[in-house]
Amino acid sequence: MMESQIVIKARNIEKKYADGSALAGFDLDVYQGQIMGLVGPNGAGKSTFLQAVLGLVDIKGELEVLGLSPKKDRHELLTRVCSITDVAVMPRWMTVGQVLKYVDGVHPNFDLTKARKILSKTNIKRSSRIRALSRGMVVQLHLSIVMAIDAELLVLDEPTLGLDLSYRKEFYSQLIEDYFDGNKTIIISTHQIEEIEGVLSDIVFLDQGKEVLSGSIExxxxxxxxxxxxxxxxxxxxxxxxxxxxxxxxxxxxxxxxxxxxxxxxxxxxxxxxxxxxxxxxxxxxxxxxxxx
Amino acid sequence: MKSLKALIRRELQEHKWAFIYLPWIVASFMFLVVVLVFVGLTEVNTENFSFSTEIYTDPDIIKSMQESTLEERKGAIRAGLLVLGSPLVIALGFALLAFSLSTFFDERKDKSIIFWRSLPVSDTYTVFSKLIVATIVAPLLIIPALVFLHLVSVTAGSTFFAISDIVPFTWAWNAYPWFDWIRIIFSLWLQTLWTLPILTWIMLAGAYSRKPVVAAILPPVVFVLVERVAFASTLFFDALIERLQPWSRASSFPKEYENLAVSEISDIPLLFGTLEFWMGILISGIFIYLTIYFRSKSDYASVE
Known part of the structure; x- marks a missing residue:
């Protein structure tokens, strides 16, 4: 791979919390077009690393995402990076239509028409309040929003946690069939390894904040x-x-x-x-x- | 500008009861009071103002109404409208306190802050948009309800007076202080700037504490008690009360402009010449900086 295609470059990333190290000298290169899986037990540092990629936590070490510093250039980065995490709960008081309009207002790369078109294929109504949607429908809504954003990198942190099997299958098939085009890059962390197995191009196993094994699936x-x-x-x-x-x-x-x-x-x-x-x-x-x- | 519009719209959608419905509920209630007074079912009596059926049954009042000059009529209508509008301004005050307390706390409580922060809107811009809502948009939103209340009340009054052959229908309308609406808008904007240290302090409490009500109230209470015990003074307490009062009645403002009702638009810039006003803005700036700082530190752990 050429150096210019690198999307995430992480060197010697360290993050310590009061109760111990989350990342202890973690290195990772993610290239354009890869679907990278981060796999590890609880506390391995997967979420911490993805938070660092999104500029949500301070870390030690060298981290570049799309050539930008996630902390210093967070605003610019977020125009090019999307994320779905189980922690990022959508505002329950909003209607689906209001959320779409809000994202359209603040995101320069969001295509409202495309989002509405994607949603029209689901049973989610634009007039529905988010609090009235099931967890699966909320994730589906979030995915519809993300799919309508022309982003270079998609960060997924336990995106299907708590969903039933049919929603989980639907999520990944939609992601690959309708979203991934070979130019985009996806990094996924999940416990449900067997479900992303057919989706990944590359994988990293983490344990106690360090890489244990990495490589392409091939x-x-x-x-x-x-x-x-x-x-x-x-x-x-x-x-x-x-x-x-x-x-x-x-x-x-x-x-x-x-x-x-x-x-x-x-x-x-x-x-x-x-x-x-x-x-x-x-x-x-x-x-x-x-x-x- | 498009994103600022989206941010403001989001705030109004979230706080629609406080900023959109509440003024109309209060205005409707006040109009009901006006009608009930005219039909003799109730009366309003405050320290400086009395409003009852006497207004069209007392011969002395009727005579003074018929002989009143345009300026006297204008003053009477202003006083009446001020009393009518006061509950709306008080409601706005409570709405702003509730908004300040919840706006940064609720997004942490329901974990939506991670979703908001996943979009390309900086923390500074988000905080800025909420301040615009509190200081500019929310005061503006009570104006339609206030105008409605004024117009229907004056219409109701004029109709009663005309039917009772006291004064012609045009008696009040000829003296109606139309420019008062603009004065009220500017007064309310300045009022929120005057109260800004308190609003931003409460916002800060919501941005960092898990118990924002306690975080907002306890430190000032402790400060007041310590000052009283240690220095036998009440400077801090007095300053707090002053900030909660209408700015034109605050001791920092020239005494001749004590009454909000008689201050003209041309008086308003006088507030900008006071040290207390700018001290308040400076202190608000510190609270705003800290609010942005705490919001920017929000990660998964802070909402779990």
Missing amino acids: DLNQRFLELRPKADNLEKAKALNPLLIKTELGRPVYLYDGVDIEKLKDFGEVYPPAIADLFLAVMKKNTEEGEAK
């Missing part, structure tokens, strides 16, 4: 492999030091890091791991290494 699918060994190859497969051993439908499944696919194919069925499994394996390894130190 690269990770080549580096990490799952093997469902045949019964007579169990011992040979185990000898290759799997990162994780689990059982699926009564059969053992081994997850490997950096083992040649051709070698594994001799022992059974080989396929890329689910991100959730990879996450568990990497976190387990990280914890064990931490304890060993």
Whole structure:
């Protein structure tokens, strides 16, 4: 990737709260066109990093978003960056129409006609008060607003938290089919890894404010492999030091890091791991290494 | 300008009861009082003003009305309209206090502040827009209700007087002080600037505290008590009361302009020449700066 296409450049980002470190020397590069997933347990620093990207918190280290300082150039940045977070509650006293008109008034890159068109495909009425909408409908409204903004970067922090399955599926399919065009960049943090798996182009695993693993989904699918060994190859497969051993439908499944696919194919069925499994394996390894130190 | 319009519209939508409905409710109530007085069902008596059926039954009053000069009529109508309009101004005062208390607190309480701050509007601009609403827009919004109240009341009075053959229908209209509306607008704008230190102090309490009522009231109360106990003086308390009174009655303003009702537009700039006025603006500036600072520190943790 060319340097000019970098959207987020983070170097040695640190953030300390009274109850401990949220970010402890975190580095990240996000390029135009990527859909980057931030994955980690509670307290890993995902939300803190996304808040720093939006200029909401002071941090130590070097952070540039679209070539701007999120704190100093926050106003300009927000004309080019959109966000949906579960914390950013829409004003319950407003009607849908009032919110659209407000955003139209303050956002230079908002297309009111487009927002109305997107909303017309949903069952959200412009006259409805936000307090009368379900949580899923509010997120849908927020997404409709974001989709009508010509932004370069979309920050999603647990955007589907608390939604039922149908809304979650709808959210991501709408995001990819109707919003993402290859020129935009999306950074997502979520606990529901399995739902964004097919959406992401890149991923970063965080733990205790630090990167544990990162890479493109394509690269990770080549580096990490799952093997469902045949019964007579169990011992040979185990000898290759799997990162994780689990059982699926009564059969053992081994997850490997950096083992040649051709070698594994001799022992059974080989396929890329689910991100959730990879996450568990990497976190387990990280914890064990931490304890060993 | 487009974003300022959107910000002001948002404030008026959120506080429509305080700024849009309340003046009309008060004006309608006052008009009802006027009609009830004319039909003899009630009467209004204040220290300096009396309004009852005597106005068209007492021979002395009738005689003085018939013989009154244009200036005397103008003065009588002004006094009447001032009393009629006072509840509207008092309602505006309460609306502004409620607005100041809730405007920065509610957005933290319902967590919408993160949504507002996700849009390209700076904290300074947002605070600025709320100050414009409090000092310029809200006073303007009581004017239509005030004008309505004045016009229907004078119409009702003129009709009663004409029907009772006391004075012709045009008696009041010929002396109607039309320019008073403009004077009232400027007076109200200056009044809110005069009260601005109190409004911005309350806004600041809403911007940082989880208990804004306590944060707004407790420090001044402590300050007043400490001053009284330690220095046996009441300077701070007196200054507070002065700020809550109409500016033209405040001790800092020349005594000859004591009564808001008789101050002319040309008198208004006199306020700008007083040190107390500018001290208030300076103190308000400090509170506004702190409000912007606290709002700019809002993150997820501050609303969770």
